Amino acid sequence: MHDTVRTTEGTNGDAAKLTRKDFVSDQEVRWCPGCGDYSILATMQRLMPQLGHKKEDVVFVSGIGCSSRFPYYMNTYGFHSIHGRAPSVATGVKLANPNLSVWVITGDGDGLSIGGNHLLHVMRRKLDVNIILFNNRIYGLTKGQYSPTSEFGKKTKSSPFGALDYPLNPIKIAISAEATWIGRSIDVDAKHLSEMITAMDQHRGVALLEVYQNCNIFNDHAFEDFVNRKVRADRTVHLEDGKPIVFGADNDKGIRLNADGLPEVVDIGKDGPTDDLLVHNAANPNAGVAFTLSEMGFPEFPVPIGVFRSIERPTYDRLVTDQIAEATERQGAGQLEKLLHAADTWTVE
Amino acid sequence: MHDTVRTTEGTNGDAAKLTRKDFVSDQEVRWCPGCGDYSILATMQRLMPQLGHKKEDVVFVSGIGCSSRFPYYMNTYGFHSIHGRAPSVATGVKLANPNLSVWVITGDGDGLSIGGNHLLHVMRRKLDVNIILFNNRIYGLTKGQYSPTSEFGKKTKSSPFGALDYPLNPIKIAISAEATWIGRSIDVDAKHLSEMITAMDQHRGVALLEVYQNCNIFNDHAFEDFVNRKVRADRTVHLEDGKPIVFGADNDKGIRLNADGLPEVVDIGKDGPTDDLLVHNAANPNAGVAFTLSEMGFPEFPVPIGVFRSIERPTYDRLVTDQIAEATERQGAGQLEKLLHAADTWTVE
Amino acid sequence: MSTTDAESTSTRPDPARTEVESVTIRFCGDSGDGMQLTGEQMTYTSALGGKDLATFPDYPAEIRAPAGSLPGVSAFQLQFSSFDIRTPGDAPSVLVAMNPAALKTNIEDLEEGGWLIVDEDAFTKTNLQKASYEKSPLEDGSLAAYRVVKLPITELTKNAVEGTGLSTKQSVRCKNFLTLGILYFLYDKDPEPTLQWLTKKFASKPELIEANTRALKAGYNYGRTIELFTSHYTMKRAKLEPGTYRRLSGNEAAAIGFVAASVLSGKPLFYGSYPITPASDILHFLARYKNYGVKTFQAEDEIAAVTASIGAAFSGALGLTGSSGPGVALKQEAIGLAVMTELPLVIANVQRAGPSTGMPTKTEQADLFQSIVGRNGECPVAVVAPATPGECFHYAIEAFRLAVEHMIPVFWLSDGYLANGSEPYRIPAIEDLPKINVHTRTDPEGFKPYARGENGQGPDSLTRPWAIPGTPGLEHRIGGIEKSDIDGNVCYDPMNHQHMTDLRQAKVDRIAENIPDAEVFGEEKGKVLVVGWGSTYGAITSAVEQLQNEGKSISAVHLRYLNPFPKNLGTLLSNFETVLVPELNNGQLLFFLRAKFLVPARGVNKVQGKPFRVGELRAVFEEALGA
Amino acid sequence: MSTTDAESTSTRPDPARTEVESVTIRFCGDSGDGMQLTGEQMTYTSALGGKDLATFPDYPAEIRAPAGSLPGVSAFQLQFSSFDIRTPGDAPSVLVAMNPAALKTNIEDLEEGGWLIVDEDAFTKTNLQKASYEKSPLEDGSLAAYRVVKLPITELTKNAVEGTGLSTKQSVRCKNFLTLGILYFLYDKDPEPTLQWLTKKFASKPELIEANTRALKAGYNYGRTIELFTSHYTMKRAKLEPGTYRRLSGNEAAAIGFVAASVLSGKPLFYGSYPITPASDILHFLARYKNYGVKTFQAEDEIAAVTASIGAAFSGALGLTGSSGPGVALKQEAIGLAVMTELPLVIANVQRAGPSTGMPTKTEQADLFQSIVGRNGECPVAVVAPATPGECFHYAIEAFRLAVEHMIPVFWLSDGYLANGSEPYRIPAIEDLPKINVHTRTDPEGFKPYARGENGQGPDSLTRPWAIPGTPGLEHRIGGIEKSDIDGNVCYDPMNHQHMTDLRQAKVDRIAENIPDAEVFGEEKGKVLVVGWGSTYGAITSAVEQLQNEGKSISAVHLRYLNPFPKNLGTLLSNFETVLVPELNNGQLLFFLRAKFLVPARGVNKVQGKPFRVGELRAVFEEALGA
Ligand SMILES: Cc1ncc(C[n+]2csc(CCOP(=O)(O)OP(=O)(O)O)c2C)c(N)n1
Ligand SMILES: Cc1ncc(C[n+]2csc(CCOP(=O)(O)OP(=O)(O)O)c2C)c(N)n1
Ligand code: SF4
């Protein structure tokens, strides 16, 4: 009954002729030199013409944080709102006009600290928006306090003796809220990032993409252990739908579930045949396995990159629109006159 | 290094002599006749003397909602705070005095709607508090709007044509936040409820208990399909640590995971031997299997009741206390004089 | 049943009737006793009978407190009259008390010598205990000041409905209709409309129609048959403006008004809200109006509600958010965002007694400070406040007119008393409703997001254009950081900040040119001027009118625009020797009047969760008049 | 290096020095140029040299804007003086600009004929472009009004540090110390303390000690060697009160003050906060004071922060929460809960420019309305505001003294200017600090949670007891619903609500008995009275003093207590013909003064994200004096 992949014909008119430059605004970019935000911005600006939206149909909504300045740099409609509330602002933008392509840009503080609840609820409602969470595991804009994704024990300005809060994992939160598309990528891997952004744009539903983003000022090298080119192949694993989960520079390692449902790393060829490897199913009716994968992390496991979940559900904006259409069909288009008289009336002469 | 089960000796002095009546306050109970809240209250009042806390060491903190009136009826310390904020108020209460036994009472609206973020964060921090979420799948106090746990399509005052929000599952949220103890019970099953409350009290860590609670005024029979005595044995399944997961009036059915990690119901003896049944491990190092179980629901599956997770982690309050103790040991107890002079000083004569 | 029908079953001639001008009745009983329904039927019947009227429902705080308990008492008061009235009456002259708890919590208000009708069957030992009565007040002489009519209402009801197939429990629930029948007879009302209503209401349950019909008729005939009352009453029709009337509560009026704003502006309505007493009904009503294109969003909290509405406003909808005091407190940071981004937004606040959770079901006017100045920074907004349930409709339209024409957030302030109270409301002709001038920008030529006036195509030279996503060539970015004028870029320049701060204030001040002068009730000069706002209108005006009729030099101004004030207000204030400001708070409007106009105005304040009584205001005004 | 050392490497005799009374210097450059550090060292050295001084750091809004860009400019201004000063100076007489962007954004402020020192090496084509200069201002004659000293600072630095093993990039970073050396010579300062500081600071990096030492000395000698300046200066020691001094910024003072309140009351400090500019440093400081038993809780948002602090207060800690304007807006609902539950709570608000996100790094005083009346319902709290960085310490203690002695929430209002500014602060003797009387209830006999005064054991007859969980026999329940007095049970009784509303107000009013009268700076009667609050103290008092010294009839009152006002305020206001109220907002204190005392006070308002300059105030005051 509902399309779950957005067809682009409708908006593809002149959009096809646009170039990267059309999406670059006239504002000077003001992140610190070397910040991971630059590469994400560059990827988005490069990709936009290919996604086939008209410039005027695209809205970037953000909260507050370094990452949340993103909308200023995109020559589309943009709303740099208040701290943590981008998902709700986006809900209003999208519900009021479901034809818009709405993007939410948020940070680990903005999206998981003050804005955690809005993020949770926009995901459970399955509004058709694309959410990119720039996870640098630190509060950048306020100059370096630990964030909800900072590692336990981290020493920062506000935790000089080490943070005592256990971190949150945005992928887990998204799975528990039943977001319909859930992915993870890396700021510096422009190719993978482009794939992910393209996929989330094509997905009709609520899409959350976590991007590991380096803050070279307050949390430099936060992901270096597994993002560094030298080790990346061995310390990350790409989730590819319908394929057995393998990784390693020589594709020589894989993941399987043991009898208790726990993940294990297997050396392919050494520990046995490859046919007991876990085959990734992003549309698994039970999200338990995706959750199991989300628990994998360095150093025990390679860090999963790619699409954790991609399922189909009618979107909130569509349901809202349909309900209005149905009511209108059933009751007729509302007339003010009628509404005013919709009660027991009497006449005084 | 840290105890993960609270020993009661310390607080057991005169507490042993207390009776149910000692925990009944002088306030008239003001829930609607027939409300499920009564049985939960009665169970708590009956159980308290056995838990071995001194009355003065117990604090009930709640938000706003019918359920949140609970503290008024317990003759302990109590704080009926504001909507959604009980977890944060409790954080202050407990951090300021870690010796207190702190209980948070919340509803599906209070805890998962306005208070969702605080609930998430208190769980991820693993503060040693016991949270009971009265889930009646409705806003009771405001007279019957759908809540974040209401089923899709539910018609209520605020959704006359059916709610379009997909529901949240509190167990999933707790798993994703890595709460250390997670359980579910039923208002009318006083025995099971007692077991759960006792277990969560003994657990040192953050414990979330979801209680299916009937609101006979605005959402009567919400859980009738599987809670009704006639069908309960066949439509619920008790999770018991270390035991294969079986259910049914004659214990004739069980749950196993298939090769893809998905749960299946098996007829014991018919579909094969019982040794491939899933053995419940509440302390599983990977929470993926617990998540898989949390996805089970009526009518496809029996509804799991009991303890989903019970793991050991140093608690937030303990970590905070320890960090202070360590700093004090290392730096010496702070002296105001010293603090005032802790800078480059100069003297004017 | 018509009165003729009723007559045919009667054994006695109709009594002689005393003509009265106005009557105040209060029904009270257990939440389960159907007192609200009873009151509403009495209201409806009185309205059809051509009376002017006003009502005041008073719900218990508990959803369903234990039967018979003091907190479980529910009450409904109405005044109906053959002349123009504006309040549901101070002290009831008739009190109907269905049980001891209801008697206990309401008897104080009954006027001396008033009628007290009680169900004596409900005065059981248990019920007396629940109401903390040691002895039955029906027997201890404590009710000597009233004309007590003790009736076995429960018994009578059971007998009346016997044979309709209802269980005892169901039968007993008809006792409110039996009581209503008695009152219909006492006040010469036609039971027919209620009988028709019953038929519609219980269309699918004929046994309930039958039982309630019987109960009503039984009550009516009982009233006629037995010498219950020493007097019987009748009342002339009120002289009301000709037209079609309906009953309208403040919350329903608001909902319809906001829909009307949508129709009048041609922009769809978006309502972001989170349930809260006493504002929830606005959500409930609007959720039904889907065929008007209304989108209701029940958010996870008030912050999500307001920010979604701001997003919707950016997207070109009429962004509306509604709540009550504590919820509005949570919205304030976001309202600042709407001020900074100069988006149209209406914030409906149905005030309740505070502070904090306060007394959610009780009324108060203590959020005026919060509305006008309760945000961080210099953050001016406009504020309007309806004075009657019917005005809730008109000022809903007005709020959006100002928001859209000035690109600014507007507070719409109601309260629990307006929200639940209702009045006969003359339905206006659609063509008499105000126009709303929307100036949406579409021309990309020379577009600047923070351009003003003509350039911005706004109706006011300070208004910036509404440039809506989806419009080609108007791509732009807005946000909560200070913006340069015209360009709308992030800007930290000191002089720009001064300029924008002044501009935002000027935008609000400029609204004074777009609203009517304040009207004076009475002479434009004189001894005492009473200045009020919001739901106190009825009580203030009634008290002032009484004194005017006695020739006193007293006038009233009731403000519907609280920020900015109407242009003529300063002059008006200076025309009187004494300025009194009655408010259901500790003096908030008072504060603004004194600070702005430096007039030695004095407050008349009541913070009891209850509206003013006409009498108590009159006394204060008399004192000020030196009478 | 001591001055003697420096002399030994000199080739010329020391120049003759002009004695000056006060100097204002501003360092500005790229965020990466170390201007804050340079300013701080100059400050420290001046302080050790016995000067009075005041500083004003001005950070860029960006974390690290692109090098050389306009938004990336960071500045630090200080005034040092041989007499009593209270502000960091209006217009600098010396401007040090490290690049074109810094020059562009700061040159306007330099006084005519002032010294402009620039690093000519930084005036490259690229840098000029980044600063949007078409031509080099060093060449186009546009700087003719100033005494320009162009120096190849980058080159000089590279040469000076050559051979220390630093990379070119590292070498260049020493240029701030070279510049500092030049200024030390110009103003006759002893470089020794800075050299010692370097040794401590870079203990683990000897090459950095060496390089910076060389740079500093090179600058010093360069200043002496080359005929850079036409004048050289010296200054007498200021007459300061004897004692031990330190530098103290407002935020650090606050943190220490709150710890002091904990020590003085014997109650542990709990700080619930969520980072926000410019309040975050209070969290950073307090997080270090764990050995003082301080518990800091970095919450998930401001609401969690304040509610945790309320929970901690219930549990017997000193509950403190801190934020800036937008964050405080979010806390308001919860502050209402603290008012209703009558718990001690201190809310620290380090104000910044608003509305909405506004200009986070800029200062403003526009949250006074929000503090006093910005909540739902009648919800009174106390408000105090320090006037100087040092007072941030004293009023931190005072805020808790009032909170605990009156069981009430207290706002403590600072702003970005106080927070980051610093002054020489005479360290008080512990025994001179005020006492805080905590009256914790322990006796279960006759205990009632909302009992008052003696019964409640409070110091004030309206104070309810602090009954802390863990205390046997005091089990009780509190909450946000209206409470009956004494008992503290949920209560909807109308007269109780009136009583409790009045009581909550009376509790605040009563504080006037527990605070000192307002002090007048100048005569107690006269022509013009200037009333201020908060960080404008220095500018106001300086301007008033100048006029007083000229024999003008002008006095000043600087309020530290904003709610309630000191008891003598009304009388003071009535003693003057004209009352002026300078504020960095649109007239908020003004509003309260006019409304409360009906005085025709006039505002002097500036909303530019910047403090007042002495000169601009002086001009306004003069006008009011009719001069
Ligand atoms: C209501 C409110 N509280 C606090 C802040 C201060 N603040 C701005 S951004 C931020 C955190 C940013 O962290 P994150 O979202 O991770 O973004 P990043 O800067 O790291 O990209 C905070 C605490 C604010 N602007 N508003
Ligand atoms: C800030 C604020 N917003 C809204 C409300 C109104 N409110 C009170 S309780 C409630 C929901 C209660 O639902 P739930 O938590 O499920 O509790 P229940 O009554 O069902 O036990 C709401 C919306 C409030 N008190 N405060
Ligand atoms: S502080 Fe960190 S996240 Fe922010 S702009 Fe700089 S490098 Fe990027």
Ligand code: SF4
């Ligand atoms: S409304 Fe529902 S949840 Fe609330 S007290 Fe009544 S039955 Fe219980």
Ligand SMILES: [Mg+2]
């Ligand atoms: Mg971050």
Ligand SMILES: [Mg+2]
């Ligand atoms: Mg509920």
